[in-house]
Amino acid sequence: MKSERNFIMPKVELNLEDDELKELLLGDRDKAMQSIMTKILDEILKSEATEQIKAKAYERSDERTNSRHGYRVRQLTTRVGSLELHVPKLRHGNFSTQLFKRYQRSEQAFDLALMEMVIQGVSTRKVAEITKKLCGTTFSKSTVSALCNNLDDQVLDFNRRPLTQKYAFVYADAILFKVHRGHVVTSNSLLVAIGIDPSGRREVLGFDIGDSESKAAWMDFFSELKQRGLTNVDMFVSDAHCSLKDAITTQFQGSLWQRCQFHFSNDCTSILALKDRKEVANRLKDLFRRIVE
Numbered sequence: 475m476k477s478e479r480n481f482i483m484p485k486v487e488l489n490l491e492d493d494e495l496k497e498l499l500l501g502d503r504d505k506a507m508q509s510i511m512t513k514i515l516d517e518i519l520k521s522e523a524t525e526q527i528k529a530k531a532y533e534r535s536d537e538r539t540n541s542r543h544g545y546r547v548r549q550l551t552t553r554v555g556s557l558e559l560h561v562p563k564l565r566h567g568n569f570s571t572q573l574f575k576r577y578q579r580s581e582q583a584f585d586l587a588l589m590e591m592v593i594q595g596v597s598t599r600k601v602a603e604i605t606k607k608l609c610g611t612t613f614s615k616s617t618v619s620a621l622c623n624n625l626d627d628q629v630l631d632f633n634r635r636p637l638t639q640k641y642a643f644v645y646a647d648a649i650l651f652k653v654h655r656g657h658v659v660t661s662n663s664l665l666v667a668i669g670i671d672p673s674g675r676r677e678v679l680g681f682d683i684g685d686s687e688s689k690a691a692w693m694d695f696f697s698e699l700k701q702r703g704l705t706n707v708d709m710f711v712s713d714a715h716c717s718l719k720d721a722i723t724t725q726f727q728g729s730l731w732q733r734c735q736f737h738f739s740n741d742c743t744s745i746l747a748l749k750d751r752k753e754v755a756n757r758l759k760d761l762f763r764r765i766v767e
Contacts, residue, residue: 512557515550522571523562541565633680637703641669644679644704645734646712646722648687663687665695669704679704692721700725713737735762 524530529538543565550557562569649664663686667679680699684691696704709730710722714737722731739758743751 508557512559515557516560519559519561519571523564523569526569527564540567633682634702637669637679637699639669639671639677640706641677641679641704642672642708643670644668644707644710645670646692646710646718647734648684648715648718650687661686663691665691667695667699667704669707687715687717689717689720692718693725696721696725714741 520531523542527538527540527542529535531542541564543563545560545562548559548561550559561571645668647666649666651662651664652659653662663684664681665684665687666681669677669679671677680695680702682691682695682698684695707726707729709732710726711732711734712718712722713734719731722729735758739755742758743755746754
């Protein structure tokens with residue numbers, strides 16, 4: 475069997491009926507494209523079968539290595555809709571094709587796009603509506619939810635991986651967001667830590683969801699990071715939230731703490747008149763830049 479890298483698409487001859495051409499130019503183009511794509515892909519499958527058997531259908535040939543044994547129907551979801559393809563079956567052994575592997579990569583990319591929409595806050599109902607418009611086929615809300623559930627194991631593995639690097643600096647912050655649980659909307663905090671190693675490379679060390687940005691929540695979060703190997707941090711950078719500062723001091727004795735420039739600038743400009751904020755913010759940026767230089 476040819477490797478996927480050296481795979482050469484078989485030459486296909488396609489004849490369009492007058493009705494199909496008329497439908498493509500003047501009628502329902504989506505329906506016409508589905509019909510044309512089905513024909514093209516069916517012809518590719520037939521050509522692949524011919525290459526593997528080394529003979530056309532009903533052809534007598536000394537080079538023939540196998541014979542056809544009907545076909546099986548397989549649905550393939552594409553950007554032009556769901557196609558019903560006829561996959562050849564061989565009398566001896568299995569028919570192999572690269573066609574579905576190539577489309578599988580596209581389907582995986584599409585699945586990731588669906589997950590990304592949900593992560594960004596698009597409801598599963600809206601995602602289902604979008605896929606209907608994009609692909610001409612509907613993905614149920616339960617299907618979209620099931621796809622996103624596949625992320626759980628990957629997130630857990632990422633959040634439990636050992637931290638073997640030395641991180642000179644660690645940024646810690648919390649992101650507030652609303653969560654729908656049943657018919658109730660609650661406020662939650664996403665606690666995040668980003669480490670910077672001596673070479674300057676940034677890495678998300680971990681994240682966790684807390685009911686609030688309390689000292690207990692930060693203590694549990696930092697305790698988990700220490701168990702995974704985070705130690706000997708030179709400096710923590712964060713806002714001036716008392717609970718966060720107290721948790722850093724308790725869990726990482728000896729590490730320095732610095733207030734985040736972004737939060738410091740926001741606090742400074744928030745007490746100014748609107749007309750003065752931009753000028754002061756720019757001066758603070760220049761000041762911070764000169765300190766670094």
